[in-house]
Amino acid sequence: xxxxxxxxxxxxxxxxxxxxxxxxxxxxxxxxxWQGFVDGLQSKGIERAAIVADVRLAPWFGELEEALAALxxxxxxAVLFLEAxxxxxxxxxxxxxxxxxxGDGRLSQELARERAGLGRLRERADFVVDTSDTxxxxxxxxxxxxxxxxxxxxxxxVSFGFKWGPPPDADLVLDARGFPNPYYDPELxxxxxxxxxxxxxxxxxxxxxxxxxxxxxxxLSAEAAEAEGRRGYTVAVGCTGGYxxxxxxxxxxxxxxxxxxxxxxxHRDLEKH
Numbered sequence: 001x002x003x004x005x006x007x008x009x010x011x012x013x014x015x016x017x018x019x020x021x022x023x024x025x026x027x028x029x030x031x032x033x034w035q036g037f038v039d040g041l042q043s044k045g046i047e048r049a050a051i052v053a054d055v056r057l058a059p060w061f062g063e064l065e066e067a068l069a070a071l072x073x074x075x076x077x078a079v080l081f082l083e084a085x086x087x088x089x090x091x092x093x094x095x096x097x098x099x100x101x102x103g104d105g106r107l108s109q110e111l112a113r114e115r116a117g118l119g120r121l122r123e124r125a126d127f128v129v130d131t132s133d134t135x136x137x138x139x140x141x142x143x144x145x146x147x148x149x150x151x152x153x154x155x156x157x158v159s160f161g162f163k164w165g166p167p168p169d170a171d172l173v174l175d176a177r178g179f180p181n182p183y184y185d186p187e188l189x190x191x192x193x194x195x196x197x198x199x200x201x202x203x204x205x206x207x208x209x210x211x212x213x214x215x216x217x218x219x220l221s222a223e224a225a226e227a228e229g230r231r232g233y234t235v236a237v238g239c240t241g242g243y244x245x246x247x248x249x250x251x252x253x254x255x256x257x258x259x260x261x262x263x264x265x266x267h268r269d270l271e272k273h
Contacts, residue, residue, distance in 0.1 A: 001050040001147075002068065004121050005082030006114055007100055008089040010131045010139050014082060015052055017140040020231060021147065024049040031060045031067030038074055053121065055114045056101050065120060080143070081118075081125035084132040086111060137228055154232035155222045155261040159193070159250040161242025161269040170236035172221050174214055176245040179207055183244060192270060193247025202248040214249065215256055222261055242269030 001018060003025075005011050015025050024046050029037055034051065041049050057064065071077050084092075089111055093100065100110040122128065127146050131139055158167050166173050179202045182188035191198050203211060218235050225233040237253070239245035247267050254265045 001048075002053055002071075002077060002079045002121075003050050003082075004053045004079065004118060004125070006084060006089060006111065006118065007055065008092040009082035009084045010134070010136065011052060011054060011082055013136045013139050014080065014143050015050065017143045018050045018147075020140075021144060022048055025052065026050075027052045028054065028056045030057065031063045034067045034071050035074065038071065054101070055117055058117060061117060061120075065124070068121075068124065078127065078147075079121065079125040080127045080129070080146070081122045082129050082131055082139075083115075083122070084130060088132045152262040153222075153226040153230070154264055155218075155257060156232060156234040156264045156266070157218075157250045157254050158234060158236045159242055159246035159265075159267045159270070160236055160238045161240060161246070161272070162238045163241055164269050164272065166238055167234070167236045167268065170234050171225065172218070172233075172235045174218070174235065174237045174249070176214075176237050176239045176249045178210060179239075179245045179249065180204060181240070181245060183240070188244075191244075192267075192273075193244045193249075194251055194267075198244055199248045199252070202245055203252070211249070211252070215253060218253055219257060219260060222257075226261075241273065242267070243273045 001023060003011060003014055003018065015027070019025055024041060026037065026049070029051055031053075037051070038049070053064065068077070068079070086108070090107060093107055100107055100114075129139070129142060129146075134142065158170065160167055162177070182191070182198045182201050185201065188198055188201055193199070193202070221235070222233045235253070237246045237250040247270060250265055250267065254263045257263055
C-alpha cells in the first residue's frame with residue numbers, strides 16, 4: 001500500500017488503521033529506497049506493508065512515478081489517496097495550530113501548492129477518499145472496508161482475584177464479591193466457578209438484579225467501544241481469589257453476550273488454586 005494525500009486529510013488516522021490491520025508502515029521513505037525496502041520485507045516473510053508518501057517527498061517527485069511503476073512490477077500495490085475540501089483543511093489546521101510541511105506561513109497557498117504537487121500521484125491512485133465530512137472513526141472503518149480487512153469486534157472477559165491484582169489492560173473492572181461466596185460451603189469450596197452447582201449458588205434469585213445490571217453495563221460499554229471504531233474491549237470480573245464468583249460471572253456473561261459479540265473468555269487465576 002502506498003498511502004498519500006493532502007496534509008490534514010487524515011493520513012495519520014489511516015496509517016494507524018493499517019498498522020492495526022497488520023501492515024508494516026514506514027513514513028516518507030524516499031522513492032529510490034522503495035525496492036530495497038520491499039526486498040527486505042520479503043526476506044523476512046512480511047507480506048503487507050504501507051509507505052506513506054506525501055508532500056515531504058517533494059525533492060523526489062521526479063522519481064516517484066518511476067519508483068511506483070517499478071514497485072508494481074515486483075508486488076501487488078494499491079495507492080490510497082486522501083483529500084478534503086480546502087476550507088475543511090484550513091479549519092483543521094486552525095484547530096490544531098500545526099505548521100504545514102511546506103511551512104512558509106501562507107497556509108492557503110501552501111495547500112494549493114501541495115494539491116498541485118501531488119496531482120500526478122492522485123491520478124494513479126486506486127482509491128481516492130474525500131474525508132471532508134468523515135470522522136476519524138468513520139475513516140478507519142472505510143479504509144478497512146476498502147482493504148477487506150474488517151475483523152469482528154472482540155469482547156474479552158477475564159476473571160481474576162483481587163488478591164492477585166486486577167489485569168492492567170482491562171477497560172472495565174467489575175466486582176463480583178457482592179454475590180454469595182461458595183468458599184464458605186465445604187461441599188462447594190473445592191469446585192471452580194464453572195461448575196453448575198457453584199453457579200446455582202452464586203446466582204440465587206435475590207441476586208439476579210445485580211447480575212442483570214452487570215450484563216447491561218458490559219453490553220452498553222462494549223457497544224460504545226465498537227461504535228468508536230475500536231477492535232476490542234476487555235472486561236475484568238474480580239472476586240477475592242478468582243476461583244468461584246468471578247469465574248461464574250464471566251462465564252455467564254460470555255454465554256449471554258455471545259449473540260451480540262465475538263466473545264473470548266480467560267480465567268486468569270483459576271490455576272493458582
